Structure formats: structure tokens, C-alpha cells
Amino acid sequence: MFRDPRRLITDFRDRTVVRGLVTAFALLCSGGAIQAQPDEVTGTLPIEAVTVYVNSASITRSGEVAIPAGTSTLIIDDLPSSLNPALLQLDINNAGVQFSNMQIQESLLSSAGSGRENELREQLQARRDDRQVIVDRIATAESELRLLENLTGGTGSTPSISGDELATLITVMSENSAQARERIRSANIELRTLDQQIAALQFQLDQVASNRPASSQLRISLQSNNAVSTEVSLTYPQGGVSWSWLYEARLDTASRNLRLFRQVAITQGTGENWDDVSLTLSTATPSSNPTTPELQPLFVDNQRRRPVARSRSDSVEEVVVTGSLIGGAGMTFAPATPVDTRYQVDYVIPGRVSLAADRQQQIFPVDRRDIEVDLVSRAVPSRVAQAYLEARFDYSGETPVQNARLQLYRDGALVGSTRVAEMLPGQSVRLAFGVDQRIEVVRFDEQQESGTTGLLRRADVREERIRYEITSRHPEPVQVEVLDQVPVTRNEDISVQIPRQATTADETDVGGQSGLMLWQFELAPQETESIRHYYDIRYPQDSDIYISP
Numbered sequence: 001m002f003r004d005p006r007r008l009i010t011d012f013r014d015r016t017v018v019r020g021l022v023t024a025f026a027l028l029c030s031g032g033a034i035q036a037q038p039d040e041v042t043g044t045l046p047i048e049a050v051t052v053y054v055n056s057a058s059i060t061r062s063g064e065v066a067i068p069a070g071t072s073t074l075i076i077d078d079l080p081s082s083l084n085p086a087l088l089q090l091d092i093n094n095a096g097v098q099f100s101n102m103q104i105q106e107s108l109l110s111s112a113g114s115g116r117e118n119e120l121r122e123q124l125q126a127r128r129d130d131r132q133v134i135v136d137r138i139a140t141a142e143s144e145l146r147l148l149e150n151l152t153g154g155t156g157s158t159p160s161i162s163g164d165e166l167a168t169l170i171t172v173m174s175e176n177s178a179q180a181r182e183r184i185r186s187a188n189i190e191l192r193t194l195d196q197q198i199a200a201l202q203f204q205l206d207q208v209a210s211n212r213p214a215s216s217q218l219r220i221s222l223q224s225n226n227a228v229s230t231e232v233s234l235t236y237p238q239g240g241v242s243w244s245w246l247y248e249a250r251l252d253t254a255s256r257n258l259r260l261f262r263q264v265a266i267t268q269g270t271g272e273n274w275d276d277v278s279l280t281l282s283t284a285t286p287s288s289n290p291t292t293p294e295l296q297p298l299f300v301d302n303q304r305r306r307p308v309a310r311s312r313s314d315s316v317e318e319v320v321v322t323g324s325l326i327g328g329a330g331m332t333f334a335p336a337t338p339v340d341t342r343y344q345v346d347y348v349i350p351g352r353v354s355l356a357a358d359r360q361q362q363i364f365p366v367d368r369r370d371i372e373v374d375l376v377s378r379a380v381p382s383r384v385a386q387a388y389l390e391a392r393f394d395y396s397g398e399t400p401v402q403n404a405r406l407q408l409y410r411d412g413a414l415v416g417s418t419r420v421a422e423m424l425p426g427q428s429v430r431l432a433f434g435v436d437q438r439i440e441v442v443r444f445d446e447q448q449e450s451g452t453t454g455l456l457r458r459a460d461v462r463e464e465r466i467r468y469e470i471t472s473r474h475p476e477p478v479q480v481e482v483l484d485q486v487p488v489t490r491n492e493d494i495s496v497q498i499p500r501q502a503t504t505a506d507e508t509d510v511g512g513q514s515g516l517m518l519w520q521f522e523l524a525p526q527e528t529e530s531i532r533h534y535y536d537i538r539y540p541q542d543s544d545i546y547i548s549p
Contacts, residue, residue, distance in 0.1 A: 039072040041065060041222075043232055049278040051346070052266060053286055057241045059272070062233035067097055069227045074099075076234060079216040080271055081106060087237050090220065094230035103219045120205040127201060131194045138187045141180040148177050206359075240269040243281055245404030246363065247420060251373070251391055251433050253411055258373045258391050258431070262366040262401070264347070269359035279353040281336070281366075283402060284344040336366040338399050345399045369397065377436040378481040381468050387439035387480065391431045395423045408433055438473040439480065439523075462537040462545070469530050472523035481520050486535045487547050488515040494539045502534035 045061035065074065083104055090099065218234070248261040264281055268274065336347040349364055373391040389410070395401070401423035408415050408431070415434035423429055446465035472478055486496055505517035519531050539545050 039068050039070075040075055041067060041072050042075045042077065045076055045232065045234055047272065047274055047277055048233075049280070050274055051280045051282050052241055052243050053282050053284060054244075055239070055242050056286060057238045057270065058235060059238050059270075060233055060235045062231060064229060065232045066229045067094075067222060067224050067227065069224055072222045072224070074220040074222055074232070076218040076220070079218055079236075080238065081215040083216050083218070083236055088218075089235040091233045091235075092222075092230060093232070094224075094228050096226060096228065097222055097224045097230060100221045100223065102221075105217045105219065106215060117205065120201055124198065124201045124205060127194055127198050131191065131198070134187045134190050134194065138184055138191075141183045141187070144180045145177060148173055148180075237286075238270045238272070240271065240357075242267050245402055247401075247404050247406040248409065249391075249406055249420075249431055249433075250409040251411070251431075253375060253389075256373055256375060258371040258393065259368065260371060260401075261368050263363050264366055265361050265363050266355065267359055267361050268355045268357055271357050273357050274353070274355045276352045276354055279349040279355075279364075280339075281347045281349065282344060283346070333365045333368075335368065336364070338367075340399050371396075374479070376479045376481055377439045378432075378483060379439065379441045379468075379470065380483045381441050381443050382466075382484050385441045385443060387436045387441055387470075389433045389436040391433060393429055395425060395427050395429050397423070397425055400424050406431075410434060439478075440469075440471040440473065442469045442471075443467075444469070459538045460541050460543075462539075464533075464535050464537075466533045467530060468533065469528055470523065471528040472525060474523075475525055477522050477524050479520070480523050480529070481518060482531055483510065483516065483518050484533050485515045485517060487537065491539075494537065494545065497536045497538065499534050499536060501532060503530075503532045 043063060043065040045063040047059055048062045049060040051058040051060075061076075067074070085102060085104055088102065090102065092099065243264050243266045246263040246265055248263075250259045250261070251257075252259075266281075334350040336349050339346040339348060347366055353364075355362060371393050373393045376390050376392060377387040378390050379385075379387040401420075403420060403422045405417060406420040407417050410433040418432070420431070444467040446467055468482060468484075470480055470482060472480070486498065489496055503519065506520045507518040508516070510516040510518045517533075521529050523529060537545065
């Protein structure tokens with residue numbers, strides 16, 4: 001006898017429900033528990049601190065998070081895309097909370113973008129369409145010109161026409177040609193205007209695109225014995241940011257005081273705005289390859305030496321004025337706090353700072369120091385008949401001054417820009433502040449002779465006879481230096497000798513450079529000092545010599 005199928009389904013459902021209730025009751029009676037899903041906790045961690053390196057940054061987010069007892073999942077949203085899990089640093093300020101794993105999930109951004117971004121994209125596309133229309137108009141006008149040129153310059157038989165018809169034809173062709181050229185000129189003017197508009201719209205779009213929201217979510221599995229509220233911080237690296245030094249040196253010649261200003265310029269394009277953060281600048285240079293380099297053998301062989309162009313690194317270069325927040329000498333500002341270690345220096349910018357991710361350069365003052373200097377006018381007359389004012393001092397700061405672009409001011413006037421070498425504590429420093437126009441430098445080429453000497457071993461002699469006259473037009477005594485050089489031989493058959501008539505140099509091999517000679521003296525007002533720069537080169541007869549750097 002067959003039973004009703006609907007009755008079979010009802011009986012099966014009832015028995016299943018009863019078995020489920022019995023099983024649950026048995027678990028409760030035996031002390032068992034039904035496993036629940038872990039709680040999800042969303043942590044709001046705003047950016048609190050940023051450390052900027054030369055070409056990267058370390059971002060620290062922190063905030064108070066309520067963590068339940070037992071197993072839970074902490075979710076941190078609004079993180080930048082492409083986070084590297086190996087470089088994440090998570091800190092939970094409670095020893096009773098432990099985490100087992102972290103997972104990064106990429107959030108898909110809407111392809112539509114923000115309203116402002118969409119508006120800019122539409123405007124940019126419209127301008128590009130307009131540009132194509134103008135390009136087509138130019139092509140059409142150029143085709144008309146080519147057709148007219150072919151008609152006027154063609155060869156072969158042509159139908160005979162009367163004089164009136166020929167005049168009319170020439171007039172029509174001239175008018176059409178002029179109109180075509182006018183259309184081309186007008187179209188090119190429109191193109192220039194459109195290209196400027198397209199460039200401006202593209203620039204605005206790049207700025208908006210850099211501010212698009214973060215697209216990663218971090219999920220952290222936690223285990224806590226008790227429900228606690230604790231501080232959680234997350235640190236991760238970011239690219240798209242850099243900083244560089246900007247220096248100003250202001251020399252007061254009357255008081256012989258040098259005021260050195262240091263600023264930093266930061267460019268921020270990480271995609272995250274930094275709002276009200278603690279900002280630190282670090283001289284450390286994170287590198288993917290921090291290991292000591294290895295050396296390979298070097299081999300040397302014969303080859304004719306080529307002249308090498310002299311470097312202009314010590315000269316005052318063309319002025320390149322940068323932005324400055326310091327202004328006049330009397331302006332005050334809060335200096336950055338240096339944190340010095342044996343191998344790097346960090347500078348903590350005072351207060352809280354906000355920087356938008358718009359790639360616009362922002363400048364912050366770091367420090368200012370006053371230095372007593374000695375003033376010396378130095379001339380290198382073999383290169384240029386002028387003297388240059390130099391300020392000299394021993395750097396007594398506790399932290400190094402890195403090499404950077406330096407703006408030079410003398411008595412309030414901008415005299416030039418140069419790149420200053422690194423200053424280390426205790427190091428002697430020379431800074432040039434342009435031409436000293438009150439020092440006259442005149443060169444005289446005296447009689448020079450060449451001949452042959454020696455009885456057993458004949459040798460040729462080349463004499464160099466140069467005299468310099470240095471005159472001061474300053475109203476008070478000044479210190480003057482003259483720098484020149486004699487060639488240095490690399491061949492034992494060639495010798496360089498200084499005759500007795502030459503003015504004895506106060507220092508030779510200046511700065512460890514062979515052949516450099518320095519004369520030092522004080523000049524009273526209207527006083528002239530003569531320097532006889534003489535030397536002889538002896539070399540084997542019937543051979544040639546050449547002098548090169």
C-alpha cells in the first residue's frame with residue numbers, strides 16, 4: 001500500500017526538527033557549546049605621524065580601539081593600495097591582546113571616480129575633440145593650396161583663353177589661395193590656445209587623481225582574555241614623497257657675521273592627505289640593498305693622457321632663486337628639533353602640520369645660526385683678473401650640514417647661487433660671495449726665453465715669467481690671497497725649477513694638490529703688491545712637451 005508523498009515529506013521534516021532539538025539539548029547538558037563566528041571590530045586609525053626620507057615616507061596611523069574578549073577580527077579601512085605585508089608594523093599597546101595573522105584585501109574603486117574628476121575628464125575630452133576638428137580644417141586648407149599650386153605650376157597643353165578670362169582666373173586663384181592661408185593661420189592660433197587649455201586641464205586632473213581614496217582593507221585576527229580598550233598603531237612605507245634642503249647664507253661684511261638659514265622643501269603625492277600630523281624629516285636613506293659593495297680587480301695599461309675639462313664646482317653659478325619662508329634677518333620662527341645619532345639626524349618640525357597630496361612644494365624653516373667669519377679676498381689671476389670675497393670659519397655645529405643648493409647674500413644683496421659641500425663638525429669652511437670690485441688684479445707677461453743648456457747631456461729649457469700686481473681700493477686694510485700653480489712632472493727626464501728671482505710662496509701643494517702655490521699678504525688702502533710667478537721647465541733636447549690638467 002502506497003503512502004501519500006506529501007505525508008512522507010511532513011514526517012521527514014518533523015523527525016529532522018526533533019533530532020536537531022535533541023542534539024542541541026544533549027550538547028547543552030554535556031557542557032558542549034556551539035562555535036560562534038568571531039566578532040568584527042572596525043578600527044578608526046587616522047594618520048598621526050609621518051617621517052619623510054629623501055624619496056619615501058613612513059606613515060603611522062593610531063587610535064583607540066575597543067577589543068572584545070575572545071576571538072575577534074580587527075578591520076582597518078581606508079588604507080592605500082598595494083601595501084607590502086612584509087613592511088607593515090602593527091603595535092597593540094596591551095600585552096593581553098595577541099594577533100595570529102593579517103590579511104590585506106584590495107577594495108575595488110568605482111571606475112566613475114569623483115564628481116570633480118569626471119567633470120575634468122569630460123572637459124578634457126571635449127577640448128581634444130575640438131582640437132581634432134581644427135587639425136582637420138588645416139588639412140583641408142592645405143589640400144586646397146596644393147591643388148591651386150598644381151593648377152598654376154602644371155605643364156602641358158592648356159586651352160587658349162582671352163586676356164579678360166586670364167585676369168579673372170588669376171584673381172580667383174589668388175583670392176582662394178589667400179583665404180586658405182588665412183584659415184591655416186587662424187587655425188594654428190586656435191590650436192595654441194587649445195593646447196594651453198588641455199595642459200591646464202590635465203594638470204588639474206592629475207591633482208584630483210592623486211587624491212582618490214585608499215583602496216585596501218586590513219583584517220587582523222585577535223585573541224584577548226578580557227574586553228579591553230587599547231591603543232593600536234599601524235606603520236607602513238609610502239612612495240611619491242620627497243624632501244630637499246634649501247640654504248641661505250647672509251653675510252654682513254661690516255660686522256663679519258654670517259647668518260646661515262636652513263629650510264626644507266617637501267613634495268607630497270602619496271595619495272593620502274596628511275591632516276594635523278606630527279612631521280619628522282630624516283637624513284637616513286632606506287635602501288633595498290644596504291650591504292657593503294664588493295670590489296673587483298683594476299688593471300692599468302699604456303694610453304695617451306687626454307686633457308680633462310676643469311670643474312666649475314667651486315665657482316658661483318647663475319642665480320636660481322628658490323622660495324623662502326625666512327625673509328629678512330629680523331624674522332623669527334620656531335626651529336625644528338634635531339634628534340642626532342651617530343649615523344643620522346632627524347628633524348622634528350614643531351607643532352602639527354597638514355600637507356595635501358597635491359604634489360605642490362611646501363617649505364618649512366629648520367634652523368638659523370650666526371657665525372663669526374674671517375674675510376679674505378682671493379684671486380686666481382691665471383683664470384680671471386678678479387678677486388673674490390670669501391668668508392672663512394670653523395664649523396662648530398653639533399650636527400652635519402648636508403650638501404645642498406645655497407643662495408648667497410652679501411650685505412643684503414643677492415650675489416649668486418652655488419652648491420655647498422657637506423659641513424662636518426670642526427671642519428674648516430670657505431664660502432665665496434662674489435667679486436670683490438675694490439681689488440685690482442693686473443697680469444704682465446715678462447720676457448720669456450727658451451734655449452739649450454748642459455755640456456754632456458743637452459737639454460732644452462722653457463722659461464715662464466709672469467708678474468701679478470694686486471692693488472687694494474678698500475678704505476681699510478684687507479687680507480688678500482693669490483693662488484696659482486706650476487706644472488708637475490710625471491717623467492724623470494723632465495724637471496720643473498723655480499728660480500731665485502721668483503716670489504716665494506707662503507704655501508705649496510695647497511689642499512694636498514701638487515703644484516698649487518699660495519701667496520698671502522695684507523694690503524693697506526691704495527697699496528700694491530707684486531708677485532713674480534717664475535718657473536723653468538727642463539726636458540731632453542729634440543723632444544716635445546705638453547701641459548695638461
